[in-house]
Amino acid sequence: MADLYPSIAQCAVVATAFKVLLFPAYKSTDFEVHRNWLAITNSLPVQDWYYEKTSEWTLDYPPFFAVFEWILSQFAKVVDPEMLKVYNLEYDSWQTVYFQRSSVIATELVLVYALYLFVQSSPAAFKRPSHAAALSILLSPGLLIIDHIHFQYNGFLYGLLIFSLVLARKKSTTLASGLLFAALLCLKHIYLYLAPAYFVFLLRGYCLGPKSIFHVKFGNAFKLGTGIIAVFGAAFGPFVYWGQIPQLLSRLFPFSRGLCHAYWAPNIWAMYSFTDRVLIYVAPKLGLAVNQDAVNSVTRGLVGDTSFAVLPEITAKMTFILTLFFQVIPLIKLFLDPTWDTFIGAVTLCGYASFLFGWHVHEKAILLVIIPFSLIALKDRRYLGAFRPLAVAGHVSLFPLLFTAAEFPIKTIYTIFWLVLFLVAFDRLAPASNRSRIFLLDRFSLLYIAVSIPLILYCSLLHQMVWGKSFEFLPLMFTSSYSAVGVVGSWVGFLVVFFTS
Amino acid sequence: MVGPSPHRPRRKAKKTTTGNGSEVSSVAPSASSRSSSSSSSAKPAYPLAAFLWPARSSVSKWEILPLILMAVGLFRWAAGLWGYSGFQNPPMHGDYEAQRHWMEITTKLPISQWYFHDLEWWGLDYPPLTAYHSWLLGTIGGLIDPSWFALHTSRGLEDPTLKVFMRATVIVSEYLIYVPAAVILVRRLSKHHGVNTWNAAVALTAILMQPGTILIDHVHFQYNTVMLGLVLASMSSVLAGRFMWSCVFFVLALGFKQMALYYAPAMFAYLLGVCFFPRINVPRFLGIAAVTLATFAILLLPIFLGALYDAHRGVDVRPELFGHPAPLPIFSEHSFKINYSAWYFPIIQQAAQIVHRVFPFARGLFEDKVANFWCALNVIIKLRNYPSELLQQASLLLTLAAITPGCFVIFIRPRKENLPLALATTAWGFFLFSFQVHEKSVLLPLMPMTAVLAGNHGLSKNVRAWVGFANLLAVWTMFPLLQRVDLRIPYFVLSLLWAYLLGLPPTSFSVYHQDGNPSWSGFATTTLHLIFYIIMGIWHLAEAFLLPPHEKPDLWVVINVGVGTIGFGICYLWCLWNLVVGSGLVESSKSEKRKAKTQ
Numbered sequence A: 001m002a003d004l005y006p007s008i009a010q011c012a013v014v015a016t017a018f019k020v021l022l023f024p025a026y027k028s029t030d031f032e033v034h035r036n037w038l039a040i041t042n043s044l045p046v047q048d049w050y051y052e053k054t055s056e057w058t059l060d061y062p063p064f065f066a067v068f069e070w071i072l073s074q075f076a077k078v079v080d081p082e083m084l085k086v087y088n089l090e091y092d093s094w095q096t097v098y099f100q101r102s103s104v105i106a107t108e109l110v111l112v113y114a115l116y117l118f119v120q121s122s123p124a125a126f127k128r129p130s131h132a133a134a135l136s137i138l139l140s141p142g143l144l145i146i147d148h149i150h151f152q153y154n155g156f157l158y159g160l161l162i163f164s165l166v167l168a169r170k171k172s173t174t175l176a177s178g179l180l181f182a183a184l185l186c187l188k189h190i191y192l193y194l195a196p197a198y199f200v201f202l203l204r205g206y207c208l209g210p211k212s213i214f215h216v217k218f219g220n221a222f223k224l225g226t227g228i229i230a231v232f233g234a235a236f237g238p239f240v241y242w243g244q245i246p247q248l249l250s251r252l253f254p255f256s257r258g259l260c261h262a263y264w265a266p267n268i269w270a271m272y273s274f275t276d277r278v279l280i281y282v283a284p285k286l287g288l289a290v291n292q293d294a295v296n297s298v299t300r301g302l303v304g305d306t307s308f309a310v311l312p313e314i315t316a317k318m319t320f321i322l323t324l325f326f327q328v329i330p331l332i333k334l335f336l337d338p339t340w341d342t343f344i345g346a347v348t349l350c351g352y353a354s355f356l357f358g359w360h361v362h363e364k365a366i367l368l369v370i371i372p373f374s375l376i377a378l379k380d381r382r383y384l385g386a387f388r389p390l391a392v393a394g395h396v397s398l399f400p401l402l403f404t405a406a407e408f409p410i411k412t413i414y415t416i417f418w419l420v421l422f423l424v425a426f427d428r429l430a431p432a433s434n435r436s437r438i439f440l441l442d443r444f445s446l447l448y449i450a451v452s453i454p455l456i457l458y459c460s461l462l463h464q465m466v467w468g469k470s471f472e473f474l475p476l477m478f479t480s481s482y483s484a485v486g487v488v489g490s491w492v493g494f495l496v497v498f499f500t501s
Numbered sequence B: 001m002v003g004p005s006p007h008r009p010r011r012k013a014k015k016t017t018t019g020n021g022s023e024v025s026s027v028a029p030s031a032s033s034r035s036s037s038s039s040s041s042a043k044p045a046y047p048l049a050a051f052l053w054p055a056r057s058s059v060s061k062w063e064i065l066p067l068i069l070m071a072v073g074l075f076r077w078a079a080g081l082w083g084y085s086g087f088q089n090p091p092m093h094g095d096y097e098a099q100r101h102w103m104e105i106t107t108k109l110p111i112s113q114w115y116f117h118d119l120e121w122w123g124l125d126y127p128p129l130t131a132y133h134s135w136l137l138g139t140i141g142g143l144i145d146p147s148w149f150a151l152h153t154s155r156g157l158e159d160p161t162l163k164v165f166m167r168a169t170v171i172v173s174e175y176l177i178y179v180p181a182a183v184i185l186v187r188r189l190s191k192h193h194g195v196n197t198w199n200a201a202v203a204l205t206a207i208l209m210q211p212g213t214i215l216i217d218h219v220h221f222q223y224n225t226v227m228l229g230l231v232l233a234s235m236s237s238v239l240a241g242r243f244m245w246s247c248v249f250f251v252l253a254l255g256f257k258q259m260a261l262y263y264a265p266a267m268f269a270y271l272l273g274v275c276f277f278p279r280i281n282v283p284r285f286l287g288i289a290a291v292t293l294a295t296f297a298i299l300l301l302p303i304f305l306g307a308l309y310d311a312h313r314g315v316d317v318r319p320e321l322f323g324h325p326a327p328l329p330i331f332s333e334h335s336f337k338i339n340y341s342a343w344y345f346p347i348i349q350q351a352a353q354i355v356h357r358v359f360p361f362a363r364g365l366f367e368d369k370v371a372n373f374w375c376a377l378n379v380i381i382k383l384r385n386y387p388s389e390l391l392q393q394a395s396l397l398l399t400l401a402a403i404t405p406g407c408f409v410i411f412i413r414p415r416k417e418n419l420p421l422a423l424a425t426t427a428w429g430f431f432l433f434s435f436q437v438h439e440k441s442v443l444l445p446l447m448p449m450t451a452v453l454a455g456n457h458g459l460s461k462n463v464r465a466w467v468g469f470a471n472l473l474a475v476w477t478m479f480p481l482l483q484r485v486d487l488r489i490p491y492f493v494l495s496l497l498w499a500y501l502l503g504l505p506p507t508s509f510s511v512y513h514q515d516g517n518p519s520w521s522g523f524a525t526t527t528l529h530l531i532f533y534i535i536m537g538i539w540h541l542a543e544a545f546l547l548p549p550h551e552k553p554d555l556w557v558v559i560n561v562g563v564g565t566i567g568f569g570i571c572y573l574w575c576l577w578n579l580v581v582g583s584g585l586v587e588s589s590k591s592e593k594r595k596a597k598t599q
Helices: A008-021 A029-043 A063-079 A094-107 A109-121 A124-138 A141-151 A154-167 A171-185 A189-207 A218-241 A245-252 A268-286 A316-336 A340-357 A363-376 A381-396 A405-429 A439-467 A473-500 B035-039 B047-051 B061-079 B095-108 B128-144 B160-176 B178-193 B197-208 B211-221 B224-239 B243-256 B258-262 B264-276 B282-312 B332-337 B345-358 B373-380 B388-412 B416-433 B439-454 B461-477 B479-483 B488-501 B520-545 B555-582
Strands: none
Touching: A008 A094, A008 A109, A008 A124, A008 B047, A008 B061, A008 B488, A029 A063, A029 A094, A029 A141, A063 A094, A063 A218, A094 A109, A094 A141, A094 A154, A109 A124, A109 A154, A124 A363, A124 A405, A141 A154, A141 A363, A141 A381, A141 A405, A154 A171, A154 A189, A154 A340, A154 A363, A171 A189, A171 A218, A189 A218, A189 A316, A189 A340, A189 A363, A218 A245, A268 A340, A268 A473, A316 A340, A316 A473, A340 A363, A340 A473, A363 A381, A363 A473, A381 A405, A381 A439, A381 A473, A405 A439, A405 B061, A405 B160, A439 A473, B047 B197, B047 B488, B061 B160, B061 B197, B061 B211, B061 B488, B095 B128, B095 B160, B095 B211, B128 B160, B128 B243, B128 B282, B160 B178, B160 B211, B160 B224, B178 B197, B178 B224, B178 B416, B178 B439, B197 B439, B197 B488, B211 B224, B211 B439, B211 B461, B211 B479, B211 B488, B224 B243, B224 B258, B224 B416, B224 B439, B243 B258, B243 B264, B243 B282, B258 B264, B258 B416, B258 B439, B264 B282, B264 B388, B264 B416, B282 B345, B373 B388, B373 B416, B373 B555, B388 B416, B388 B555, B416 B439, B416 B555, B439 B461, B439 B479, B439 B555, B461 B479, B461 B488, B461 B520, B461 B555, B479 B488, B479 B555, B520 B555
C-alpha cells in the first residue's frame, strides 16, 4: 500500500476545494427540484408527498429518497427555513445555495468510502490499477458536471452502488450487497436497469449451489427473500397501506414522455433520428414517402412528440423488448460463470443495453455505464480499448447540459484534463492481455478521440460565429450523434471482450 | 485469473537527473522495475508531492506540464465565478470598473486624451503599457459586444457575459506572460541548483497555486500577473545571462505598473554589480544603459507621437477647457517658462501628466489600512498631527535604510541565484516603509520569495515553512479587503488548499518536525510561526463571532495590520539573512545555514 499516491483522501480534499469554488456556478432546474422536495418532505405529512403539485417539479423519486430529503431538511431548517416553504418557488438565497451544494459534497463521502473499500478489497496485484480506477471515478467529470454544477445527488447514489458491488466480492457479504442494492432501488429507480444482473448473480451465486443449479440453498434464498421484502416493505409499505401505490407509480414512471429526451442521449435512437433527418433530404430521390408533419418536430426536440419523417415509428414496447434482449445475452454468461468480474461486466452491459435502447433515456444515465465499467476497465488492455471511446463519448455527451459561457472552460478543460490524465495513466497500468487484441478497435478509438477536438470546437465556438442563433439544434445533433457512435462502438467492443474472455 | 504481466511502455523512459536539491529521497526507479518500486520506503512528505508522486519516474515534463497548467487554470477560472471588487456596489464600483473603464477610454478616445479624461471616474493612473493592454483588450471585447465599452454609457456595467470576458482576459494575459515566465524561471533556477525535474514540477505547481495572486487577480480583479510575469521574465533572463533582455522585460514591467519600482533598486544594484565584479565591464554597462533607455523610449513613443498627431489635427487634450491653456500638473511654478504653442509642447504636457498620474505624491502617507510600518505606527502615534513633508522625508529615509543592505549585498556579490532573495528583500523594504502602499502590493515581495521554492533546498521543511508563512500571513492581511466584497469562501478555500498542498499549518504541522539533530534556530522558527498562526486563527474566530467595541469599530482591522506588520518585518529579516548567507559574506556551517533569524 505504500505506493498508492495520491491517496483517495488527498484527492477528495483537493476535489472538495474545487467543488466549493463552484458554489456560484450555473445550476439547472434540478436545483429547484431538490429544493422543492426538501420543502415537501419537511412541511407536509407523508400521505401528501406524492400528491403535492404546487410546483411543476413534483416528487418523482422513490420513498427512500424522499426520506433522504427529509433528513437533509432537518439541517436546512437551521440554515434558512425559507427554503422549506412549498410555495416559495425558485427560492435561491445564498444560504440555500450553500446548503444544497454542500449537501451534495457531504453525501458524496459515501462514494469516497466505497472507493476506498473497492481498493482495499482488490487483490494485491491489482491494487495499483484499482487505485487509479477509483481516483478516476472520484474525479469523474461526469459527476462534477452533473452533481456539482448542474445539481443532483449522483455521487451519493453511485457511492451506494459501488459499495454494493464491492460487497458482492466476498461470499460472506453477498447478502448485504443484495439488500443494499434493494435499498438503492428505493432511492432512485433508474437502477432498475441494472437489476437483472443482480438478480442473476444473486440467484446463481447465492441461492444455488456452486456445483449444480439443482442444488438450491434454501437458507440463503429465504434470507435474501425476506430481506428484500423487508426493504421494499419499509419503503412502499406505508403507501400500500394508504392505497397510494397507483399515484406513486404514475409519478415514478411517467410513460407519457417521448422516445428521446430534450437533448438526445447518445444512443441508438439518436443515430436513428439522425438517419431520419438525413433521409428527409435523401428520401425524395429514393422515392420514399416523407411525413411532412414530422419534419419540424424532432429538431425542436420537445419532450413527448418525437416522430419520424421517413423511418418507422418506435414504440415503447419495441424499446422494452430490445433492451431486455440485449440484457439477457450477457446474463446467460453470468449465469454460467457467476464470478465477480463477470458480474461487473454484466452490470455494465445491462447499463449499456438500457442506455442504448431504452425509452426516454436521459444523457445523464451514461454514468450507469461508465461507473461500473471503470471498475474493470483496467483488467487488461482489451478492456481498456473498449473503455476509451466510452470515456470520451460519455463525457462529451454531457457538455450540452451546461450551456452558459462561464461554465464552458470548466466543463471542457476539466474533461480534457481528466481524459489526458487517466487515459495516459490507464495506458501504463493496464496489463497486456493474453489474447490478441482487436486491431481495428484500437485504430477506431484513436481516430474517434481525434475527431472529438474539432467537434467540440465547432459546437461551442464556430457554430455560433458562423450561424449565430439559427440552426441551434445542429451542435446538439452532432454532439449526440458523435457520442452515440462512440458509445455503440465501445459497446460492441466490450461485448466481444466480454464473451471472449 | 490472468497473471498481471506488466505492460511494457512503447516509449523508452527518460532518466531523471537526480540532484542534491530533492527533499524527498526520490530514488528514481527505472521503468522496468515498476512493480518492485512499491517496495521502496520513500513516501511523499506533503500532499502536493503525493499528487505528483506517480510522475516521479519516467514521465517527461511535456506530459506533466500541460496537466499542471490545466489544473491551476481550472482553479483560477472556478475562483473567478465569484464576485469581483465593486460588484453591485455603486456609485464608484471598484477595480473591475477601473479596468473596464480604461478599455472604454483607450478604445473610444484619441490617444492624447487618455491620461486627461474625466479623472474623477477612475482616471487612467497606470503607465502606458497598461493603457496599450487595455486598448488591445477593449478592441477585442468591442468586436464581441460594442456596448461593453461604449463611451460614458457603459460605466458600472454588470453584464454577466462581460464578466466572463473580463475574467478570460486576466487568464489569457497570465497564461501568455506570467505562466511561461514562471515555467522558464523554475526550469532555469532548478537547473542552476541541480534540482531534479520532479522537484521543479512540485515547485512550479506551488508557485502557480499561490493563493495571493489568484485571489487578487482572478477574484478581486486586477492584472498584477502581467507585471509580475514581466519581472519573472526579467529574472529568468538574468539566470540565462541575458542582461539586455532582462532590462527590456524589467522596463516593460515598470511600464505596466509602477509598483515594479519596488524591485528596481535590487535589479539596478545587481546589473550594476555584474558590470563591476569580478572586473569592470564598460561595454556591458553601456549596453544595459542604452537598452534601458531605448525600451523606455519605445514604450512612450506611441503616446508622444499620438499627442503630436492629435495636436496637429486640432484635437484638444482637455476639450472641457475650450482651448484655454492649463498649467502643468507638476512643477506648476515653472509653467510660465514653457512656450504653450511650441511644437514640442504636447510631449511635455503628456509626460508631465503621466508622471503626475502615475506617481501621486500629493496623496497622504497611506490611504487604507495596510499592514505596513506607517499604518501600524499610526495606532500608537497619530501621524496626522505631523507635517506631511516630515513624514515623506522620514518615509524616504526609512525605506532607503531598509533597502540598502540588500542592494549592497547583491551589488558586491552579484550571484544570479541570489537575485530572487534580493528582490524580495527590497520589495519587503518598500512595502513596509514607503508611502502610498496598498495591501495588494504585498504580492510584490511574495513573488520572488515564493520563487525561492524552486531553488536549492527550496522544498525543504525550513524554506517551505518560511515561504508558506509569508504567503499565508499575506493573504490573511488581505482578508479585510476580500471580505468587504463577500469573498470569504474563496479566501478560505484557496489559502487552506495551498496550506494543505504544502503541508503547512493549520492543516499540518509536519514542517516543524525536526528530524536529526534539533537546532535552536529551528525551535525559534517553530515558536515564532506557531504564535502567528495561533493569532491568525483566533483573529478569524473573533472577527467572525465578536463585534468590536463601539469606540473602536476598526479594532479587528487594526490588530490585523499590527500583526501583519510584525510578521512581514520578520519575513524581511529572513530574506535579508538568507541573502547575506547565500552571498557567502558570512562564514556559516551547513547547520547554521538553516538559521532563520539574526537574533
